[in-house]
Amino acid sequence: MEGTHPRSALSATSLARLFHTPSLLYFVSVAETLSMRETARRLNVASSAVARQIGHLEDSLGMLLFSRESKRLRLTPAGEVLLRHARDLVRPLESAVSELDLLAGLRSGTVRIATVESVGLTILPRLIAEFGVRYPRLQVESRIAASGDVIDLLANAAVDIGFTFVTRPLRDIDVAVRRDLPIGVVMRPDHPLAALAEPHFADCFQHACAMPARSLSIRQVIEPYLARLPEPPHALVESNSVRMLFELARSGRYAAFLTPLGIEREIGSGEVIFRPIADRALPLNRFAVIVRSGAGLRFAPAAFFDHVRTYFDGAGTLSEFAANGG
Known part of the structure; x- marks a missing residue:
């Protein structure tokens, strides 16, 4: 057979x-x-x-x-x-080896990370670089994935730490860091929507829009509001890349639905404008750093996790953290 x-x-x-x-x-x-x-x-x-x-x-x-x-x-x-x-058989042995390496002063090991794109292209490089200075012998493996895939990778023990947006209750996963971000529309300063302090979805859809694909957490949050529209919006572009959505907004033709995460510098410089959506009861997009419940981290992931917690504890809001060099 x-x-x-x-x-x-x-x-x-x-x-x-x-x-x-x-x-x-x-x-x-x-x-x-x-x-x-x-x-x-x-x-x-x-x-x-x-x-x-x-x-x-x-x-x-x-x-x-x-x-x-x-x-x-x-x-x-x-x-x-x-x-x-x-994995259940190997994990205790890996943990023992990491602790023995630590005892010997070698501090070797690997931390496996899964992250959403907006964090992977902005905040995470800074975290990894500074972690590498402190622990030059530790290896870091990172992969970029959709928010739901990050959760699945962690649940299946394929990674040690996840950076993602949480849109549903999580089982057997602990949320170690949580930050809530407003959802809004991003456009160039000369775009007609820039004149509105808090546009509604109906205002936005009078113009060409760049929409997050269904695999992105932002789309999952705003999907119920789209379903209420009397007719489908026109001139709509969809993308599963946050960076692509930003570039479409920067082109001047499109208004893109995003959070401020990852584009703080561009907003601060006035290159683009972020306007929060005014529709009633629109929830915030919840960013989280997650680990598996009850799964003791080996030395390398534990060291990186402590490094992450230290930075976020001193950063205030997530946007402040990213704006300060993330």
Whole structure:
């Protein structure tokens, strides 16, 4: 059968021995990177050594854990099942290694971050740079994702810390930092909407608008208000990139729905204008730094988390933090 290898059943003792070999550590790394070469680079071993360990694990289990599609690895169903459980087995060992490194003064380890674009392009680079000065031996891996994907990555233990916008109640996730941001419309100073201190959605849709795609948290907040419009707005452009929305606003043709996050300097210089939306009961967009509930952070993620908390605790509002160099 495709995806399996013939084998005799392993005893409980054999399975326990198997799961305490390097094979499982190599498997988790390959599953996260989907690349044996990248895993070899991270672990500072030869690619052939990684391939041997994965082959040993597959032979012992009698199942293929990876398939290759278009020169890229992909987890098989068996691999997905093993990964869910392997992370729970590997995490205590990684934590122990990090603590032993700390005790020895090495301070090595990796912190994995997922972030929404607006934070990843503005606040996070500053945080990472200053963290790197303090902990030069610690590695940081970051990825940009939609707000909902950041939450899912954290819930699935694919990352240690998330920077996202929260639009729904979270299970098994702690909100460590919370800041509420107003939703408004951004345009050039010579745009007709700039004359209104607090425009309504109806005012905005008299002009060409740049709308966040449904994958962005801002769109989820304002979607109920769009549904009340008597007819669809005209001259509408959608984008899943906050930076693209800003650039459309800066072009002068479009008014873009955004929060001030990430464009504080441009607003402060007068290059663009931000006007809060006046529609009644429009909620704020809630930014949060999140971690998994009850999942003790290893040294590297814990050190970065403390670094983040220190900065946000002293920053006042999120906009003030970003405006001061984020």
